[in-house]
Amino acid sequence: MLGKTAGGLFWMFRYLERAENTARMIDAGLRISLTRSSAAESEWTAILSSTGVKSAYEAVHGAPDGPKIIDFLLRDPRNPGSVMAGIETARTNARVVRTALTREVWEAVNECYMVLKKLLAEPIADRDLPRVLQVIRQRSAFVRGASHGSMVRNDIYNFCRIGTFFERADNTARILDQKYYILLPSVRLVGSASDNVQWDTILRATSTTRAYQTLHEGESDPRAIAQFLILDRRLPRSLAFCYGKIGENLGYIEKEYDTRQTSHALADSLCNKFKAHDMNAIFDYGLHEFISDFLRDSASLGRQIEIDYRFSE
Amino acid sequence: MAKQPTYFDEMTGFGADPRAPYEAYCNWFKSEDNARLLAKSEEAEALFRLIGVTFNVYGDPDATERLIPFDLVPRIIAAREWARVAKGIEQRVRALNAFLHDIYHRQEIVRAGRLPAEMIARNDAFLPQMIGVTPPGDIYTHIVGTDLVRTGDDEFYVLEDNARTPSGVSYMLENRETMLHMFPELFSKVKVQPVSQYPRSLRRSLSACAPDACNGRPTLAVLTPGIHNSAYYEHAFLADQMSAELVEGHDLRVIDGRVAMRTTRGYKPIDVLYRRVDDEYLDPMNFNPDSMLGVPGIMDVYRAGGITIANAPGTGIADDKAIYSYMPDIVEFYTGEKAILQNVPTHRCSDPEALKYVLDNLAELVVKEVHGSGGYGMLVGPAASKNEISAFRAKLEANPGNYIAQPTLALSTVPILTDAGLAPRHVDLRPFVLVSPDRIEITPGGLTRVALTEGSLVVNSSQGGGTKDTWVLEEE
Numbered sequence: 001m002l003g004k005t006a007g008g009l010f011w012m013f014r015y016l017e018r019a020e021n022t023a024r025m026i027d028a029g030l031r032i033s034l035t036r037s038s039a040a041e042s043e044w045t046a047i048l049s050s051t052g053v054k055s056a057y058e059a060v061h062g063a064p065d066g067p068k069i070i071d072f073l074l075r076d077p078r079n080p081g082s083v084m085a086g087i088e089t090a091r092t093n094a095r096v097v098r099t100a101l102t103r104e105v106w107e108a109v110n111e112c113y114m115v116l117k118k119l120l121a122e123p124i125a126d127r128d129l130p131r132v133l134q135v136i137r138q139r140s141a142f143v144r145g146a147s148h149g150s151m152v153r154n155d156i157y158n159f160c161r162i163g164t165f166f167e168r169a170d171n172t173a174r175i176l177d178q179k180y181y182i183l184l185p186s187v188r189l190v191g192s193a194s195d196n197v198q199w200d201t202i203l204r205a206t207s208t209t210r211a212y213q214t215l216h217e218g219e220s221d222p223r224a225i226a227q228f229l230i231l232d233r234r235l236p237r238s239l240a241f242c243y244g245k246i247g248e249n250l251g252y253i254e255k256e257y258d259t260r261q262t263s264h265a266l267a268d269s270l271c272n273k274f275k276a277h278d279m280n281a282i283f284d285y286g287l288h289e290f291i292s293d294f295l296r297d298s299a300s301l302g303r304q305i306e307i308d309y310r311f312s313e
Numbered sequence: 314m315a316k317q318p319t320y321f322d323e324m325t326g327f328g329a330d331p332r333a334p335y336e337a338y339c340n341w342f343k344s345e346d347n348a349r350l351l352a353k354s355e356e357a358e359a360l361f362r363l364i365g366v367t368f369n370v371y372g373d374p375d376a377t378e379r380l381i382p383f384d385l386v387p388r389i390i391a392a393r394e395w396a397r398v399a400k401g402i403e404q405r406v407r408a409l410n411a412f413l414h415d416i417y418h419r420q421e422i423v424r425a426g427r428l429p430a431e432m433i434a435r436n437d438a439f440l441p442q443m444i445g446v447t448p449p450g451d452i453y454t455h456i457v458g459t460d461l462v463r464t465g466d467d468e469f470y471v472l473e474d475n476a477r478t479p480s481g482v483s484y485m486l487e488n489r490e491t492m493l494h495m496f497p498e499l500f501s502k503v504k505v506q507p508v509s510q511y512p513r514s515l516r517r518s519l520s521a522c523a524p525d526a527c528n529g530r531p532t533l534a535v536l537t538p539g540i541h542n543s544a545y546y547e548h549a550f551l552a553d554q555m556s557a558e559l560v561e562g563h564d565l566r567v568i569d570g571r572v573a574m575r576t577t578r579g580y581k582p583i584d585v586l587y588r589r590v591d592d593e594y595l596d597p598m599n600f601n602p603d604s605m606l607g608v609p610g611i612m613d614v615y616r617a618g619g620i621t622i623a624n625a626p627g628t629g630i631a632d633d634k635a636i637y638s639y640m641p642d643i644v645e646f647y648t649g650e651k652a653i654l655q656n657v658p659t660h661r662c663s664d665p666e667a668l669k670y671v672l673d674n675l676a677e678l679v680v681k682e683v684h685g686s687g688g689y690g691m692l693v694g695p696a697a698s699k700n701e702i703s704a705f706r707a708k709l710e711a712n713p714g715n716y717i718a719q720p721t722l723a724l725s726t727v728p729i730l731t732d733a734g735l736a737p738r739h740v741d742l743r744p745f746v747l748v749s750p751d752r753i754e755i756t757p758g759g760l761t762r763v764a765l766t767e768g769s770l771v772v773n774s775s776q777g778g779g780t781k782d783t784w785v786l787e788e789e
Contacts, residue, residue, distance in 0.1 A: 003575045004564050095365070095540050098549040099559045107363050114362070155577065257578055309577040313563060 005097045006159045007311030012093035013163035016109070019086030020140040021171040022051050023133050026073050026083075028205035030129060032197065033066045043201060044069050050174040050205075053081040070129065075120040083136060084120050087113050100156045108146040112139035155256055158249040159309075165249070166302060169242035172229055173294055175205050180287045183222040199225055206237050226287065227279040239294065240274035247271045250305075261308035266301045270294075321465045321725040322737050323388060334391040334786055337503045350385065350730055357383050357491050366487050368774065369543045382779035383488060384729040385495070388740060388761040392506075392788040398469055398744070399755045401653035402459050404644060406746050406753055409476055409631045411647035413453035416630060417443045427642050432635060437684065440592060440627030442599055446616055448625045450522040450750040455623035456515070456587075457746040458482075458759075461654070463725040470655045470722065471640070472741060476632040477624060478589050481760040481780075482745045483547035486511060486554075488760075488782040504787035506757035512554030514747055514754050515587075519555075519623055521749035523584045526571065526619045531584040533557035534574060536565075538590050538606045543775075548589050557587070567610040572620045585621040586611075592626045634683045634717050635661060657722060663714040671718040672709065675702050678718045679770075680709065693770055695721050724770055727781065729763060739764045741772050742783065758783035 025047045033040035044064040048054040051073065060078050061068045075084045091113040094106060101109075115135065124132050144164075151157045176183075182198045199220050203209040206229065215234070216224055232238045247267050254260050273294075282290045306312070321327060324335045331339040358380060361367075367378040390398075415421050416439070422428045433439050458479025460472040489508050493500060516533065523531035537548035539561050552559035564574050565583070573580035588595065594604040599612040614620050630636060636643075638659035644652040660667040660678075671678060680692040692705040709716055726737035744759030761781040762772035772778040 001577050002558055002560065002564055003577050004561070005558075006577045092540065095545070095549070098365075099553040103364075106365065110365055111363060259578070310575050310579075313575065 001100065001155055003310030003312070005100050006155070006309045007306065008093045008097035009100060009156060009159040010163035010166075010305070010311070012090045012097065012109070013160045014167040015086045015090035015093065016140055016143055017164050017167035018081075018171070019083045019090065020137060021168070022073055022081070022083050022086065023136040024207050025051055025205050026070055026129075027133050028201050029066070029069065031204055032201055035197070039197065040066060046178040047073075047205070050171075050178045051081055052174070053079055056081065067126075071123050074124060074132070084116060087116050102146070102150040104146040104150040105143065108139075108143040112143055115139060153252075155253050158253050158256075161249045162246055162305065165242040165245045166298070168237060169239050169246075170295070170298060172206055172237050172239060172242070173291055173298070175202060176226075176229060177288075177291045177295065180291055183226045184287060185223060185283055196220055202229070208235060208237055211235055223279060223283075226282075230282065230290075231274060231277075231279065243267070243271045243274055246301075253309075261304075263301060263304040263308045266297070266304055270297055270301065320723050320737070320739070321463065321468075323390075323463070323725050323727045323740075324735075326466065334389045334394075338387070338389060338499070341499055341502055347730075347732075347734055351732065353495050354383075354385055354730060357385060357495060360491060360494070361487070364487070366483070366546055368546065369541060381484060381774045382765060383491065384763055384765075384779050384781050385492065386728050386730055386735065387492065387782045387784045388727045388742070389503075389784045389786065390758065392786050394467075395757060395785045397467075397653070398461065399757075401469070401471075402744060402746055402755055403753050404648055404650065404653050405459060405471065405474065405640070406454065406457050406748060408640075408644040408647045409457065409474060410451075410453050410748060412643050413476075413625070413628055413631050414447070414451060415647070417446060417627065422643065422646050425646070427646050428636075428639055432639070433630065436630055436633060436635070438627070438629035438633050440630075442612055442616075443625070443627035446625075448522075448615075449524040449618065449621045452522050452623075452748055452750060453625040453628050454631065455519060455522060455625075455748050457748065458743045459746060461742045461744065462722055463740075463742070464723050465725075468655070470657050472657060473634065473637060474632045474640070475743070476628045478591070479743065479745065480544045480547055480589075481743055481762075482511060482756075483550040484780050485745065485756070485758070485760045485783070486550075488780055492782045503784070505784040506787055508756050508758060511745065511756050512551065514756070515551065516555040516557070518747040518749040518754065519585045519587060519621070521751060522621050522623065524618050524621050526582075527584040532582065533585045533587065534560045534583045536560055536562070536586050536588040536590050538594070542589070544589060551587070562590075562604075562606045562608055565608040565611075567608065567614055570614060570617060570619050572608055572611050572614050583620060585623060587623045592629060595622075595626060634659075634681055635663070638717065657719045660718040662709060662716040662718060667718075668709075668713045671716075672706065675706060675709075677721060679721050680705065680716050680718045683715055683717060689775075693721065696768070696770065721770070727761070727763065729765065729779075729781075736767065738767070739770050739772065740781070757785035 029044050029047045032043045041064050044066060048057050048069065056079055057069065057072050061072065072079050073082055076082055079085065091109055094101060094109045098106060116139065119132055119135060147160055179202050199222060202225060203212050212225065212228055228235060229238055231240045233240050233244060235241055250264050250267050254264055324331060326332050361380050361383060367380055369378060416433055423430050423433065454476040456479060458475040458481065460475060461469050462472050463469050485508060519533055520531045533555060534557050535548050535552040537545060537559055549559055558574060560574050565572055566580065568580050571582035572586065573582045590606050593601045594606040596607045596609060596612045597604045598609045615622055638661055640656050641652045660671050662668045662671055671680065676694045678694045682690040724739040724741065727740050728735035729738045740761050740763045742759050742761050745756050747754045761783045763779050763781055764770060764772045765777060765779045
């Protein structure tokens with residue numbers, strides 16, 4: 001398989017995952033601005049930061065403003081991080097790697113693009129927003145389903161999976177990076193209503209509200225939330241889960257190629273962190289430091305995968 | 314179809330009743346409802362869009378990906394008719410390869426006085442870098458698309474020989490798939506020769522031309538200029554169907570005398586490169602130094618026998634429109650036989666007498682640029698306005714050597730489906746030919762291009778032409 005193709009698959013699935021995550025963030029922001037307008041501005045700012053488009057937004061619109069942010073995140077051509085731009089880039093990558101994809105996967109991503117291009121051609125009215133966000137979630141799920149159901153389990157599939165989990169872990173970590181302070185143990189003493197809402201936002205932005213409630217019988221507790229998003233291997237959006245998968249998928253490639261690369265060692269050491277630490281140890285080390293370390297280490301892993309598998313010259 | 318047609322219609326000839334090859338189809342068609350067929354037409358379009366069978370139009374920022382309109386009335390050719398056409402194509406393609414070998418070696422045809430030396434020496438398509446080079450298997454044009462037009466029951470003319478990088482074969486294949494998907498019952502009533510073997514044949518044919526440097530099973534790759542190229546879909550399609558890698562220049566590098574592609578496990582040598590990049594851009598070290606699409610040094614590897622390039626560099630000399638006028642001589646010189654397929658009579662405007670004739674008869678002639686393609690830069694006299702003709706006259710007088718002229722042929726028509734039922738439109742045909750040392754294989758049929766505008770003779774997709782599925786019937 002061409003190095004360029006491996007890179008194209010990795011990025012195609014990263015962009016798909018990112019677009020879906022941005023849609024979740026819009027959902028979370030919308031929710032908070034509907035329920036607690038006083039907190040809305042800081043929530044929107046956090047969302048712009050964790051999607052990495054804060055300065056791009058400010059350059060265009062200045063101060064945070066709900067409707068403008070929603071439009072910017074969904075479809076503004078001036079925002080390279082918008083949902084539409086992500087889907088478009090994913091599809092362009094899919095065209096480049098067309099020969100590595102099954103017809104089912106190509107058609108799912110092409111249709112996702114065609115449907116959203118039409119849907120997002122004009123600004124979205126508030127009343128249509130929930131439906132639009134639902135279509136985005138659904139179309140992403142189609143692509144995931146098509147790849148799960150139709151692709152041979154070889155290196156091609158593994159690069160797709162690595163891209164997916166890499167981006168997903170990155171998104172979860174960025175949300176935690178923005179919100180770590182409300183999960184600190186000291187906050188528990190405060191226990192104000194505002195914190196409850198903030199915790200809800202974190203869960204909503206990762207689409208894990210129901211899962212959390214099921215597993216924790218409705219008890220909102222910052223330590224449990226942090227534990228849930230970082231260490232819980234049952235949750236497909238937790239850092240530990242995503243890195244478990246990345247380790248597995250790299251392992252399959254190692255076996256297929258019969259070659260162990262530097263990136264495998266980096267991934268193993270990241271995986272081991274999640275195995276070796278419990279939440280107490282992480283709080284002792286410092287939650288913010290832990291997340292910062294993680295973001296730094298995962299960025300090096302991404303670069304190393306790119307080198308090991310010759311994504312570019 | 315009450316009106317008597319002035320052109321040969323492939324469904325009804327010069328009369329009103331279906332010709333023999335269309336009988337079974339017309340029986341089926343009679344019981345079909347026009348509205349249902351129009352709905353099927355839309356279904357086909359949605360399918361093409363979903364699969365991504367699109368082409369890019371240069372210089373059109375609003376429509377970077379467009380569909381070629383597909384008409385669902387097939388063009389049907391009887392087995393007997395096809396057998397003769399196929400024989401003629403095979404003869405012509407054999408002659409083309411012999412011609413290419415000759416002009417890059419001893420130039421016997423020039424020595425024999427059958428072709429003026431300046432036709433080669435002063436031709437941009439002639440590559441001095443190919444002089445004395447014999448490609449693996451001595452094949453120059455591995456893939457040929459011979460453009461034909463029909464004017465009567467048994468009259469076929471060759472319009473041009475696409476010996477460089479003929480495109481359109483993916484449309485031939487997708488058109489058939491679409492027809493099978495939409496009208497399965499029709500194929501049980503009418504026995505049509507299949508085309509789906511083409512990608513396998515292409516793989517086999519290219520593999521048979523592997524260079525001496527190849528060890529074991531040949532590694533194939535398709536070289537594309539990238540996703541912005543107008544035929545990118547086809548490049549990806551063919552690579553996919555042949556299980557070959559789809560590479561771009563930046564995936565390739567010359568290592569140890571081989572052209573190798575960058576894979577996730579290191580560089581891997583390529584044996585046969587089916588390139589869809591023009592000669593000029595193939596190698597910045599040997600041709601255009603600004604090219605980002607090619608591979609520096611690939612020509613040196615090629616000349617040393619380290620890789621097969623299909624089609625060979627320099628094959629453009631054989632489908633040049635000025636050389637075209639010599640094709641009857643070329644066929645006879647190399648095969649010892651008269652050409653089976655006719656050439657369209659061609660006036661070379663470089664010749665003062667011919668130029669005078671052309672200038673006097675512009676309103677009746679088709680005038681083309683020698684190196685033009687895609688239907689651009691040409692004048693269709695009978696369809697042009699007075700102003701267009703006088704503007705073209707000025708261009709022609711300024712640079713006569715750049716033009717050839719031909720009589721306007723009475724191109725055959727095949728009906729297309731319209732809101733008001735069937736309506737005749739002009740068509741041409743591009744059969745696809747695969748050449749390897751042991752055989753020449755012609756896929757039955759080919760790509761039928763159709764001018765969708767009433768009366769128009771320009772079938773090029775870049776100018777609003779569409780396509781049809783082409784059926785060659787099984788023998789009775």
